[in-house]
Amino acid sequence: MSVVVLASGSGTLLQALIDHFHPAHHGPTQAPVRICGVGSDRECLALHRAEAAGIPTFVVPYLPGTTNRSEWNQHLRTALGRFAPDLVVSAGFMRILGPEVLADYAGRIINTHPALLPAFPGAHAVADALDYGVKVTGSTVHLIDAGVDTGPILAQRAVPVYETDRVDVLHERIKTVERELLVHTLQAIAEHGITLDGRKARIPDNVTKPSR
Template sequence: MSSTEDNAHARHAPAPAPQEAAQQLRIVVLASGGGTLLQAILDAANSGLAPVDVVAVFTDRECEAVSRAQAFGVRTQVVPVGEYQDRAAWDVALSEAVAGASPDLVVSAGFMKILGPRFIDAFAGRTINTHPALLPAFPGAHGVRDALAYGVKITGCTVHLVDAGVDTGPILAQRALGINAGETEDQLHERIKVLERELIVSTLVGIAVGEVDLAGAATRRPG
């Protein structure tokens, strides 16, 4: 076949389906509240939009996220801090519970507890978190409130690798939005949540198809 025929054949050959190139990721989701981020992941997995298999959901309390997972037939386990002697013992228990699910990736999706050193070591380079601000600006539990208080005109959300710091891990993806005049914290947070749901799904797809390199990100210094 000539080079011209090769080019013509390449132009008309059907593109491979995304599923053929994608790695089916076994993921564990950590959650603490309403579970809307979890819901976005479950919907994307169920529809085939994201090549992921949610194998378990772990929470630190009884919450709506548990019900959302159970509605999809996903195994759930509540691991409350108060049932353990101290945070170190809880860290070990959570690490062992998650390890039992053999995940490729752990997704912290609205999980309101800081992960301990045992967990971070066990799942180094394969735990990701969503944050409602454009890191490295406004880390911590009040990213939306802090952005408003500082008076910035643009904020957004971030997906990043989890490390030993608070929201200091390497950034994987971000999405920005403008802040409306007179907008309240609740109003802004609701708009950011919409972006967070989109961003976590697109990031998971990127990881599965190799467009988001976790290993490469982990070797870069954050910031």
């Protein structure tokens, strides 16, 4: 399964995918997931991680306040089309994808979110969970639709919240789980595909727990 990863930051999720699916670990024809490209809306460490692994990269710059969102999505659509991926993975990508992109990849774009959706959608999920006083939060892998963190859920894993937690401490604990969950969800999709029944998404014979 060919995948393009979109990222905007340090690329730790991307690195987890590279580490797990790199051909060196599987052989060039045996890896279930092939990262064929990595894109961003800015120069960032994620691009350097990709380049270090020999993965092609691209940037579609987005300048808040000056970039036309529809035109930007068209440019992103064109860039993705050059790779013709089976799946697009938004891994810490800080842009909302518009209908121009969603039309080409309906049901084939997945995202990670640092909360147990539908609770605490949006960019401040970790802080919102702490402010609300929940005792458990977690990580969600879901399909992207036209809303914000509203797409069908593929996999979730819980993370405890402690009384002494700060946002940064809790977020790091979630990220550890998030990396494992994304890797194993992608592997399950590559092996079994996704079935959709309305809002319910299912990976047949889904195995989203780390292998022993």
